[in-house]
Amino acid sequence: MEYKKYILPAILFVMLIIFMILFFGSQGKEKTPDKRGSDMLKENISEEQEQELEMKSVVLFFISEEDHQLYKEEREIMPGLTLEHQIESLIEELILGSEEGFLSPFPPETKIRGVYITENRIVYIDFSQEFQAAHLSGSSAEISSIFSVVNSVAYNFESIEKVFILVNGTEQETLAGHIDLRRPFLPRYDLIHD
Amino acid sequence: MRNNLSFYFILLLSIQGFLFSQSHPSVELSVADYPDHSRVFIESSHPMSLSVEKSGEYIMVRIRADDPFRIRKQAFQSQRVESIEWGRGSDYYIFTIKIAPEDFVVQKSVSEDSSLVLIDVMSSSNEMEENHDHSLSRSRGLNSTESSAAPQKEELRTIVIDPGHGGLETGAEGRFGTKEKTVTLEIAQKLKTIIERNIPYRVQLTRKEDVDVSLERRAAIANNYKAYVFISIHANGSYRRTARGSETFFLSLNATDEEIRRLAYMENNSSELDGIQSEEQDNLKLILWDMAQSSFIRQSSILAEKIQTKLNTLSGTLNRGVKQAPFKVLTGVACPAVLVETAFISNPDEEKNLTKDEFQESIARAIYLGLSEFLEEYSL
Known part of the structure; x- marks a missing residue:
């Protein structure tokens, strides 16, 4: 019966050990993901910083006065956090104009009022009224302007299938009397100069 | 603002036109x-x-x-x-x-x-x-x-000729002040005369004077007259004064292959529309009506080819060829339909030509010859 008096301390000792194992063990486990999480966060930030430094190379299409065909010019744009931002900076480059004497479809004072992308791969680009107000009437001029924008966007962003042009926040019937603006445009690569 | 103004103007004209024609x-x-x-x-x-x-x-x-x-x-x-x-x-x-x-x-x-x-x-x-x-x-x-x-x-078939622009919509303007809306009407009237004197068709113009007519209305006129062919007459404008020549357009659907396939299916199986709820059915019918031209693209391309060939040989203008683009005025037309850009009003030489009777006649004659060749081959 003498051994009975050791039982309680032994049980207590075992329980203490189990408790300690559980306590320190779980603490250790909790610490590990914490550490990993912060590491991942750090990695993310550094990746983004690196991305921001890398400019995105794009191709823009400007209009030739001679034959109304579209001519390629390369540009570097800020990559931006979202696709909408990237499309906006691409259009801003188009507004800034050609470096090789071709025409931009936009008067320099044109502003972008918004860029929205829908689930069915259509991008809505809303321009200030300058785009329409001073536009030359004539089918050739109108077709060139529209597809300078549409081709430039669709060529550089594979996830965009069609481009819908809005002016001053609303759908327009036509840009200057001919081409239907009430439907989104597919790109027309046949209008590009070889 | 411009839209508002033209709306009231059209309203005024149509009220006036109504009273006038009534009396x-x-x-x-x-x-x-x-x-x-x-x-x-x-x-x-x-x-x-x-x-x-x-x-x-x-x-x-x-x-x-x-x-x-x-x-x-x-x-x-x-x-x-x-x-x-x-x-x-x-x-x-x-x-x-x-x-x-x-x-x-x-x-x-x-x-x-x-x-x-x-x-x-x-x-x-x-x-x-x-x-x-x-x-x-x-x-x-x-x-x-x-x-x-x-x-x-004997029932006469109707050909609808659409003189581009009109009223507040002047269209393109030349350096000497010639307006697109004026020359399109003059050419359209000459074309009407030539057609009616030579072949047994009746010609309806979408406008007979200098008035605003909306693009949708022009297509509706063609459909109301059950037009057999629709021809829209325009004069082109470019940034540069040296651009010249004539070109003939037919509609590009501006749709993906998948969308074209779906549209064709709906057109061929319109009885299936009956099973769909009426609101949705109305929407589908609206799309079909709106894209009425989609069933006539092939015939329209043939008509465009025939007219462009005659323009090239007869009018002496540079041949810019047959092209496709999503023209608003062509979308809703339910028959073969083309848009002819006769010459560049922004080119001073062609602008002068466009105001001359002989040049207008030669353009009208070329369009007529292309049209009559098309009718010979495709009349039932």
């Missing part, structure tokens, strides 16, 4: 001579109810009229038609057409909406070899006098 129905008379026959055109602003009778050396045309008409008679010189006089009865007008040859045959054709009547006069001697329609009535046992007393009614 003064008009009838216009003209005569044209051809080698084998002469044709009297009776065109009214309203549908006409009329009878044609041959009486000795006269043709008597009686038009029912409850209100007075405005009658305009164009001066003419004709081998067969000597004179046209008119008088008014209690509820009718009577036109007396005096014919020169002693023995003649009369044939009447009426447009679908009864606002245009053509009366063809030919001398009996050459009628047998040259007039198929008449030999048809002969085979039914009718002699020439009877056939003129009970003329055969």
Whole structure:
């Protein structure tokens, strides 16, 4: 019966050990993901910083006065956090104009009022009224302007299938009397100069 | 703002047009001579109810009229038609057409909406070899006098010509101030004359004067007249003054292959629309109506090719070829439809040409020849 008096301390000792194992063990486990999480966060930030430094190379299409065909010019744009931002900076480059004497479809004072992308791969680009107000009437001029924008966007962003042009926040019937603006445009690569 | 203004302007014009046409129905008379026959055109602003009778050396045309008409008679010189006089009865007008040859045959054709009547006069001697329609009535046992007393009614097919722009919408403008809306109307009127004098079609213009007509309305006019062909006339504008030449467009659907496939399926299986809820059904029908041109793309491309070939050989303008683009005015038209950019009004040389009668005639003639070739091949 003498051994009975050791039982309680032994049980207590075992329980203490189990408790300690559980306590320190779980603490250790909790610490590990914490550490990993912060590491991942750090990695993310550094990746983004690196991305921001890398400019995105794009191709823009400007209009030739001679034959109304579209001519390629390369540009570097800020990559931006979202696709909408990237499309906006691409259009801003188009507004800034050609470096090789071709025409931009936009008067320099044109502003972008918004860029929205829908689930069915259509991008809505809303321009200030300058785009329409001073536009030359004539089918050739109108077709060139529209597809300078549409081709430039669709060529550089594979996830965009069609481009819908809005002016001053609303759908327009036509840009200057001919081409239907009430439907989104597919790109027309046949209008590009070889 | 511009849209608002043009809206009120259109409203004003249509109210004015309505009042005007209500108070003064008009009838216009003209005569044209051809080698084998002469044709009297009776065109009214309203549908006409009329009878044609041959009486000795006269043709008597009686038009029912409850209100007075405005009658305009164009001066003419004709081998067969000597004179046209008119008088008014209690509820009718009577036109007396005096014919020169002693023995003649009369044939009447009426447009679908009864606002245009053509009366063809030919001398009996050459009628047998040259007039198929008449030999048809002969085979039914009718002699020439009877056939003129009970003329055969023949439905005329309509070709709709659309003079681009108009009213506040001036379109492109040249350096010497020539406006696109002016030259498109002049060319369209010349084209109408050439077509009606040469082939048995009736021509309807989407506008006869300098007024605003919306693009949707132009397509609706074509569909309401059950147009057989639709031709829109334009003059091009470019940033650069050296751009020149003519081009002919037909519609590009601006749709992915998948969308085209779906649209074609819906068109061919319209009975399936019955199973769909009415609101959704209306939307689908609206899309089909809106894209009415989609079923005629192939014929439109052939028409465009034929017209462009003739423009190239006849008008002397640079051939810019046949092209495709999503033109608003073509989308809703339910028949073969093209848009002709006749020349560049922004090019000073072509601008000068566009104001000249001879140049306008040569353009109209080229379009007519392309059209008639198309009609020969595709008429039923």
